[in-house]
Amino acid sequence: MPIQYYIVLAAALFCIGVVGVLIRRNAIIIFMSIELMLNSVNLMLVAFSKMHYALGNAANTGTPVNVGTDAQLFVFFIMVVAAAEVSVGLAIIVMMYRNIHSTDVNFLNRLKN
Amino acid sequence: MNAIIFSAGWGIIMMFCSFLVRNKSSFRHIAVVGLLVLLVVNILDSNGVAVFHIDSKNMLAYTRFGLLFNSIAIASTLIYVLLSGKDIARIGSYAAEYFILIFFVLCGVAILSSYNNLLMLFLGIEILSIPLYILTGSDKRNLKSNEASLKYFLMGSFSTALMVMGIALMYGGTGTFSLDVVRTETGLYKGVSFLEIIGLLFLMVSMCFKVSAAPFHFWTPDVYDGAPGVITSFMATIVKVAGFIAFLKLCYGRMTTTSTAIDWQLLFAVIIIATLLFGNITAIFQQSVKRMLAYSSIAQAGFMLFALFSLNDFASKGLLMYSAAYSLATIGLFAVLVKMKDVTFEGYNGLAKTQPVLAATNAIFLFSLAGIPLTAGFLAKYYMLASVVETGNYIWLVVVAVLFAAISTYYYFRVIQAMYFKTGEPQTENITGSFKFGLIALAAIIIIIGVLPQYLFNWLYF
Numbered sequence: 001m002p003i004q005y006y007i008v009l010a011a012a013l014f015c016i017g018v019v020g021v022l023i024r025r026n027a028i029i030i031f032m033s034i035e036l037m038l039n040s041v042n043l044m045l046v047a048f049s050k051m052h053y054a055l056g057n058a059a060n061t062g063t064p065v066n067v068g069t070d071a072q073l074f075v076f077f078i079m080v081v082a083a084a085e086v087s088v089g090l091a092i093i094v095m096m097y098r099n100i101h102s103t104d105v106n107f108l109n110r111l112k113n
Numbered sequence: 114m115n116a117i118i119f120s121a122g123w124g125i126i127m128m129f130c131s132f133l134v135r136n137k138s139s140f141r142h143i144a145v146v147g148l149l150v151l152l153v154v155n156i157l158d159s160n161g162v163a164v165f166h167i168d169s170k171n172m173l174a175y176t177r178f179g180l181l182f183n184s185i186a187i188a189s190t191l192i193y194v195l196l197s198g199k200d201i202a203r204i205g206s207y208a209a210e211y212f213i214l215i216f217f218v219l220c221g222v223a224i225l226s227s228y229n230n231l232l233m234l235f236l237g238i239e240i241l242s243i244p245l246y247i248l249t250g251s252d253k254r255n256l257k258s259n260e261a262s263l264k265y266f267l268m269g270s271f272s273t274a275l276m277v278m279g280i281a282l283m284y285g286g287t288g289t290f291s292l293d294v295v296r297t298e299t300g301l302y303k304g305v306s307f308l309e310i311i312g313l314l315f316l317m318v319s320m321c322f323k324v325s326a327a328p329f330h331f332w333t334p335d336v337y338d339g340a341p342g343v344i345t346s347f348m349a350t351i352v353k354v355a356g357f358i359a360f361l362k363l364c365y366g367r368m369t370t371t372s373t374a375i376d377w378q379l380l381f382a383v384i385i386i387a388t389l390l391f392g393n394i395t396a397i398f399q400q401s402v403k404r405m406l407a408y409s410s411i412a413q414a415g416f417m418l419f420a421l422f423s424l425n426d427f428a429s430k431g432l433l434m435y436s437a438a439y440s441l442a443t444i445g446l447f448a449v450l451v452k453m454k455d456v457t458f459e460g461y462n463g464l465a466k467t468q469p470v471l472a473a474t475n476a477i478f479l480f481s482l483a484g485i486p487l488t489a490g491f492l493a494k495y496y497m498l499a500s501v502v503e504t505g506n507y508i509w510l511v512v513v514a515v516l517f518a519a520i521s522t523y524y525y526f527r528v529i530q531a532m533y534f535k536t537g538e539p540q541t542e543n544i545t546g547s548f549k550f551g552l553i554a555l556a557a558i559i560i561i562i563g564v565l566p567q568y569l570f571n572w573l574y575f
Contacts, residue, residue: 007285014278017274021267021271027263027267030267031267031270034267034270034271034274037271037274037275037278038273038274038277040278041274041277041278041280041281044278044281044282044285045281045284048281048284048285051285052288055288056288067288068288070232070289070290071281071284071290073232074232074235074280074284074290077232077235077236078235078277081235081236081239081273084239084243085239085243085270085273088243088246088247088266089246089266089270091247092246092247092250092259092262092263092266093263095250095253095259095262096259096260096263099254099256099259100256105263105267107260
């Protein structure tokens with residue numbers, strides 16, 4: 001399949017995530033949207049990795065080169081960091097819930113003035 | 114490499130201390146010892162003595178500039194812990210954890226000052242940010258602290274998602290994560306690709322979030338106001354300038370080589386003017402000194418952005434100067450602020466009568482932030498503006514910046530006016546002699562850097 005399909009799919013997922021962050025009012029759903037954005041990036045990185053691998057091997061006909069493998073490593077780093085963020089983020093949301101019994105971000109207006 | 118491993122290692126050692134050591138006040142001393150060790154190994158590193166020889170495959174590149182910045186960041190943290198260590202330990206019931214998280218933040222700072230690969234940029238930003246989300250919410254019973262923490266977390270992870278998207282697109286365009294891309298006229302990746310420009314724009318937006326440059330600054334006042342005062346001090350100084358160093362490296366690495374395709378200077382000029390405008394104008398109308406300092410940190414970020422605009426020798430020197438001057442002055446101001454019972458301007462009324470040392474040192478810190486000559490802040494602003502003049506483009510930016518600096522003196526001098534020319538009964542917590550001595554030493558450092566800047570810059574070359 002051509003690379004464009006993957007790019008369009010990843011961009012669509014990313015946009016869904018951005019829209020979700022901007023319009024939803026529940027902290028957990030906002031957080032889910034952010035995870036969706038991170039996962040769309042994973043998809044895009046893997047697609048680019050395969051693209052560069054194919055391009056690199058098409059360019060030189062000698063021994064196969066391993067260009068493009070670093071993006072696949074990057075994906076693992078994103079997964080690990082996302083997991084670390086989830087553990088911290090959910091703890092913060094739980095702390096918030098214990099105090100105000102709600103996860104609605106509309107409650108977050110005490111600091112405005 | 115020394116600083117990265119020692120800071121992470123000391124954090125883990127302190128984790129064990131947190132359940133082995135019963136005496137709460139000793140954590141502060143362990144942290145001070147750790148920071149001293151960190152400072153020594155980092156200075157050794159800049160003189161070529163590496164404790165660990167680890168081949169990072171060019172993912173981390175150590176320059177004198179990065180190592181000097183790292184020394185400044187560690188030294189500022191040391192001063193910060195010495196001045197406000199007791200207040201840090203008093204935020205909540207987990208005294209050791211706050212210091213541990215500060216060490217992990219320093220690990221992120223060390224990565225950001227030496228990264229040479231976008232993967233390391235991402236990891237550095239995350240190692241820096243995740244402990245800060247926790248520190249912001251460390252006052253667990255306080256609703257304002259909770260709210261600031263949740264807001265910071267949602268904004269921070271959103272901007273991280275934008276950052277990784279940018280990195281992915283840049284990878285698509287160039288096929289490498291390394292900062293120094295070899296661009297050839299022939300071959301596989303020739304010229305500047307469209308994907309890379311889009312990716313760089315994403316990355317730029319995300320970095321603007323992290324350093325709170327307008328129009329992505331809206332989280333800053335709320336978060337700085339809601340977080341416990343001592344933590345705000347750390348976030349507004351060391352963390353923010355670390356973000357600027359990372360941004361500067363990114364600009365040197367990728368933006369200079371793509372300037373044929375897009376006019377970065379114009380973009381930065383727009384961001385600088387917006388940041389100076391929002392920061393300064395809103396700071397005028399604040400009633401609380403803490404919130405005023407939050408807006409002033411946005412305004413100071415506007416000045417630091419000049420380094421990214423001009424990208425020359427003056428700019429990198431000036432950013433070092435700015436990071437030292439701004440961090441030290443703001444740490445001092447916040448150290449006094451957390452001792453005050455009332456953090457509005459009225460709360461400072463008549464401070465010069467009851468606490469003359471606090472008022473005098475506070476005045477010097479405010480002079481430095483406003484950029485009055487003989488203080489470090491003046492030279493920092495001078496270097497920033499000189500760098501713009503040296504590029505030769507957009508000279509009118511200098512005029513705008515000077516005008517805004519003049520506006521900024523209004524809200525800084527309001528604090529001085531309250532301290533010296535108004536009468537009142539300011540309520541402060543118990544001020545010890547060593548705290549006063551620390552403030553005087555800090556004010557002396559600011560004046561020494563302002564008069565003899567070569568002592569700072571000599572580290573760059575020798």
